[in-house]
Amino acid sequence: MKLAMIGFGQAGGKIVDKFVEYDAQTGSQIVRAAVAVNSAKADLMGLTNIPKDQRVLIGQSRVKGHGVGADNELGAEIAEEDIDEVQGAIDGIPVHEVDAFLVCAGLGGGTGSGGAPVLAKHLKRIYTEPVYGLGVLPGSDEGGIYTLNAARSFQTFVREVDNLLVFDNDSWRKTGESVQGGYDEINEEIVKRFGILFGAGEVQAGQEIAESVVDSSEIINTLAGGGVSTVGYAEEEVEEQSSGGLLSRLRGGGEEDDLDTAHTTNRITSLVRKAALGRLTLPCEIEGAERALLVMAGPSQYLNRKGIERGRKWLEEQTGSMEVRGGDYPLKGRGIVASVILLSGVTNVPRIKELQQVAIEAQDNLEDIRSQSETNLHELVNDDEDELESLF
Numbered sequence: 001m002k003l004a005m006i007g008f009g010q011a012g013g014k015i016v017d018k019f020v021e022y023d024a025q026t027g028s029q030i031v032r033a034a035v036a037v038n039s040a041k042a043d044l045m046g047l048t049n050i051p052k053d054q055r056v057l058i059g060q061s062r063v064k065g066h067g068v069g070a071d072n073e074l075g076a077e078i079a080e081e082d083i084d085e086v087q088g089a090i091d092g093i094p095v096h097e098v099d100a101f102l103v104c105a106g107l108g109g110g111t112g113s114g115g116a117p118v119l120a121k122h123l124k125r126i127y128t129e130p131v132y133g134l135g136v137l138p139g140s141d142e143g144g145i146y147t148l149n150a151a152r153s154f155q156t157f158v159r160e161v162d163n164l165l166v167f168d169n170d171s172w173r174k175t176g177e178s179v180q181g182g183y184d185e186i187n188e189e190i191v192k193r194f195g196i197l198f199g200a201g202e203v204q205a206g207q208e209i210a211e212s213v214v215d216s217s218e219i220i221n222t223l224a225g226g227g228v229s230t231v232g233y234a235e236e237e238v239e240e241q242s243s244g245g246l247l248s249r250l251r252g253g254g255e256e257d258d259l260d261t262a263h264t265t266n267r268i269t270s271l272v273r274k275a276a277l278g279r280l281t282l283p284c285e286i287e288g289a290e291r292a293l294l295v296m297a298g299p300s301q302y303l304n305r306k307g308i309e310r311g312r313k314w315l316e317e318q319t320g321s322m323e324v325r326g327g328d329y330p331l332k333g334r335g336i337v338a339s340v341i342l343l344s345g346v347t348n349v350p351r352i353k354e355l356q357q358v359a360i361e362a363q364d365n366l367e368d369i370r371s372q373s374e375t376n377l378h379e380l381v382n383d384d385e386d387e388l389e390s391l392f
């Protein structure tokens with residue numbers, strides 16, 4: 001499916017930048033247009049793949065190109081004030097050629113956290129195409145203010161988008177890694193998962209015809225209905241054979257043929273389980289997910305309808321959902337068979353409840369500190385008996 005991607009803030013910009021790189025490397029053609037919006041000039045200059053004329057600096061009169069310093073209320077305000085400048089960049093997008101918008105942002109900071117929901121609301125008012133969000137939750141070690149920002153932004157962003165796809169930095173960070181190196185790896189994980197998912201609806205000319213190919217409308221229907229989504233992923237390396245070799249073996253028929261089919265089917269069902277029960281972009285209980293989509297990607301000789309059907313049925317049982325779609329995505333040249341599972345409308349998410357709890361504590365703390373601040377400063381600056389006088 002073809003997307004117009006808008007990265008808001010530093011994390012959002014870097015993720016979209018990575019999507020553009022992925023698109024060029026794999027030819028998956030999911031990024032029809034890419035825009036970066038930020039209040040920090042340096043962050044925009046640090047991008048590599050998004051065209052320079054598609055990078056929009058907002059809030060110059062307020063923050064002089066230096067960012068909003070994790071103040072997401074200010075981030076929301078300047079996004080509203082400068083929405084026409086953002087729209088100016090979006091005007092350059094051939095919207096009739098895109099299936100949906102994807103607004104990406106880290107929810108813990110200021111610019112993206114505050115600005116992304118404002119932009120989503122604006123896009124939904126103007127366009128009929130669905131507007132999805134890709135929201136990144138901060139690590140739990142980032143501190144109270146980031147958690148509070150994320151909890152407030154999450155609440156607003158979910159309301160303003162047609163569906164919020166969530167990625168939780170907390171469950172992906174590795175110890176002993178530099179923050180930057182860590183983010184590079186994390187961003188690759190994000191782009192791989194969402195790249196295959198959205199790429200599934202985009203069959204290119206010359207690609208092998210799949211048995212039951214996933215179409216953009218299936219992704220859109222799985223996301224329709226709103227709420228929060230998470231994505232599971234698992235892959236296995238396979239040897240890519242030329243189709244001629246395999247076909248001639250298949251034509252030979254016999255036991256080897258049955259073995260191949262059984263092996264292919266089993267590989268698919270085990271990859272489906274691994275993807276659903278392994279690390280999700282947002283960890284949650286999969287039971288109760290309202291809708292799901294299973295995409296099996298790989299060389300078409302490693303995909304079969306039986307395996308996908310079994311995987312789909314298993315997902316139906318595990319989620320209890322009646323709306324589980326499934327299909328394949330022929331993907332040559334990567335030497336893998338991969339299973340991507342989109343779980344949409346998830347509601348049993350302990351991580352969000354925990355985030356909200358920490359956010360409320362941080363909010364109460366901040367209020368206490370603010371309310372005492374004037375008294376404390378007065379006590380510090382003035383002597384006990386008020387014997388000293390200020391100069392003027």
Ligand SMILES: Nc1nc2c(ncn2[C@@H]2O[C@H](COP(=O)(O)OP(=O)(O)OP(=O)(O)O)[C@@H](O)[C@H]2O)c(=O)[nH]1
Pocket residue numbers: 008009010011012014015039040043067068069070071105106107108109110111112113136137138139142146169183184186187
């Ligand atoms: N996955 C991922 N997360 C990131 C990356 N950079 C920052 N983050 C996360 O995103 C959150 C927000 O940070 P930024 O995007 O840098 O903030 P901003 O929107 O530019 O806002 P200000 O810097 O406050 O103006 C942080 O709390 C991190 O958790 C990145 O490259 N990848």
